[in-house]
Amino acid sequence: MGQYQWNWGIILEEVYGTGEYYYQWLITGLGWTVATALSAWVIALILGSLIGTVRTMPNKWLAGLATAYVELFRNIPLIVQLFLWFFVLPEVLPEQMGTWMKQDMPMPEFITAVIGLGLFTSARVAEQVRTGIMALPRGQRYAGQALGFTLGQTYRYVLLPMAFRIVIPPLTSEFMNVFKNSAVALAIGVTELTFQMRQITGEYAPGNPIEVMTMVSVIYLIMAFSVNRLMAFIERRTQVPGYISGGSK
Template identity: 25%
Template sequence: MTTKAPSSSPRRAGQRLSWRNPSVRSAVYQGLLLALVAAAAWYLLSNTLANLAQRNISSGFGFLGREAGFAIGETPIAYTPADTYGRAILVGLLNTLRVSVVCIVVATLLGTLLGMARLSHNWLIARLAGVYIEFVRNVPLLLQLFFWYAIITESTPGPRQALNPLPGVFLSNRGLKLPGLQGDALDWIAGGLALAVLLSVLLWHGARKMRLRSGKPLPVLRIAATLLLALPLAGWWFSGAALALDMPHLRGFNFQGGISLSPEFAALTMGLVVYTSAFIAEVVRSGVQSVSRGQWEAAQALGLSRGRTLRLVILPQALRVIVPPMTSQFLNVTKNSSLAVAIGYPDIVSVVNTTLNQTGQAVEGIMIIMAAYLAVSLAIALLMNWYNRRIALVER
């Protein structure tokens, strides 16, 4: 004889909808929080639109298509005052990206050297590196920017008395002038260089897998150096050698032609590199010290020199500790570049400030700046997180 179990589905349904159920309480709290955030956003938006309408200020991004009417000192792409506000803001964004990339690369190299110097067995080198790091980290970045800008602009002569250490190289208070290249071959050379970098990266990954499988190393550095030299030359040859050297020359009160590095760009680069390298040095030092002493002793027992031990044994393990805080330093470089407005470098903040002063579109201008820095920061974070996952230890 079988007995039928009593049905408990109504009771269970009541329990699922009871306030004692943690899931129900969690859903209610999250719904209330979401409604509160939506109400706050609606209030701020409606209040802003009402204030703009009261002052007869039109909203929207239609001003981006209007003529800008102001010049920009440094333009990585073609730009004239007759171009639109949208193109002017693009120029400012490219200037921000240019200085950020240069500073990230140089600050990483300098910071790594300083971090290694801090760990040196030489007492003088270790103490000098420590004094540099502690001094630079505790001086405000804005003050350092003013210092470098004053040094560059006040300690160099005018264009007519410019220093000429090498043929075609002039240093004055207007900046550094260098010989440049011009011609149709530049696109081919740039394409060859980009292809060489891509092939070098693929070669490095392939050589690493081959070394793990068979233990046979490949001369990656020699092959990569050959590619970096041969492919740009091949691009130059295929283009018909349409390339000419553009030498800077004095005309009036300034130089014409060649490549120009402005004092503002130089001061901003120096300030960001010096400031950020001190923080990166501490990141590198802590990462190296996180590797156990036994790794050093095992490498020395195998007969490896200190340099090879550091390069082949210690740094690959320290990278797993170094990369996360290093990502924060790269993000700080990009965000700190907004201080460029204080010394007159035309980054995106400076260009948007000029734009909103002319158009009155303050809200839209701030939104553009926020979106630009958010996009750049997210791109850096995604790239560094991908690299961090690549080097992370895989548990078996």
């Protein structure tokens, strides 16, 4: 270890034979990481909120289907799901559609990663939303119905606004996990941040892996901290005075 040649300026050096610089590769990887994570989060938040709400409805068939969805996507490892979406699905679909997915679909790696990560995270979001709704006093549901609201209106105007205030802290963790889990997308060829790190340390700068890995770790740390502060700001702005929500004392 004492003979290790430290070179923290490696990131500013030119990549041999490419005319590019290492920092440009990391910036490109960061862009794909953010795009993948944010796109997947939109899917996860919308779909997870819907599935989590359905799980609390009195219709046992709908609640059962929603529960099956959560158990399916939550209990299969993310990397396995990505492989299934990317490699298996085109083979089991009708030939014309499968050929389109393999040859003509724009940005197939990125789209597959967004869908796979979004569905995986949506199952976790659904569980948080369900927990938030179930944590509310039953009197709130009855009060909405007593006012003449339909079931849908009771959820929209009474239950969900309060439930989301409760689940903001656990949703913060899920939002941060989306950015960290996006690293798995390198397995299907998305050139995100971890992919670029492996490429730099494996093929172009194998003599300086510690510096590059440290820099990438700092970038992930900054992203996670930024998400944490953003969600903390949202929690402060949406909390109900006098109401004990998640993370409140």
